[in-house]
Structure formats: structure tokens, C-alpha cells
Amino acid sequence: MSGAEIQAFAIQVLPAAVVVFVIALVGNLLSFSSRFVNALVTAILFAAVYGGIYYAITTGMVSGDFPQLSQQQWIQMIAMSAIIVFVIDLVANMISFNSRVVSALVTAIVFVVVFGLAVYASGTLPQMPTAT
Numbered sequence: 001m002s003g004a005e006i007q008a009f010a011i012q013v014l015p016a017a018v019v020v021f022v023i024a025l026v027g028n029l030l031s032f033s034s035r036f037v038n039a040l041v042t043a044i045l046f047a048a049v050y051g052g053i054y055y056a057i058t059t060g061m062v063s064g065d066f067p068q069l070s071q072q073q074w075i076q077m078i079a080m081s082a083i084i085v086f087v088i089d090l091v092a093n094m095i096s097f098n099s100r101v102v103s104a105l106v107t108a109i110v111f112v113v114v115f116g117l118a119v120y121a122s123g124t125l126p127q128m129p130t131a132t
Helices: 003-030 035-061 071-095 100-122
Strands: none
Touching: 003 035, 003 071, 003 100, 035 071, 071 100
């Protein structure tokens, strides 16, 4: 990967990881009693935040050229994302569950690896504009 591709990759993946870190930290603050409950709370919080962000972007910030999802497609997308975050957080909790912050950080790192591989494998790296 070239420097521009790495920059585009980081622009796409790192903000999502920051959002997951914050959500995992809030989930850890709300429920740090067990790994499973913690992952479940984090996934529910993620679904609410991700659904809200997606809804706000598609209804208010993009032009009519953006393809609209049906309600069923939207719910399926949010549910699949929440399931993925649940599994990622559960795995991260298995790796490190001694501190709320460290647990959230490990969740974000595991998310970066999984999401980064998915973005890279799908070939959906954004193209950086070139100066003309």
C-alpha cells in the first residue's frame, strides 16, 4: 500500500475505532459484572449509536443520490453490526478484563483488526483526491 492508501485506510478505520472505544468504555462503566453482560450492553449501545448516526446521515446530510435502505434492510444492517460488535467485545473481554479502560482499549484494537481486514478485503478504500 502506498502512503496515500494508508492515509485513506486510516481515515476510514480509525474514527470508527474511536467510536467503538468510547461505546465500549461506557458499556464497561454500566456493566462490568461479567464478560457476557458487558459485551451485550456494549452491543446494544453500539446499535443505538450506529443506528442514530446512520439515520442522521442518510436523512439529513446527503443528497437524494444516496441509495435509501428499506426499513427491513436498515434493521438487518444495525443488527448484524451489533452482533459483530458483541463478538468483538466478548473476545476482547476474554483477552483482557482486569480494567475498564484496558478492556475498552482491547475492544477497539480487536475492532481495528477485524474492521480493517474487512475494509481491505472488500476493496472499499476511499480514494484520496489528487491535486490537478
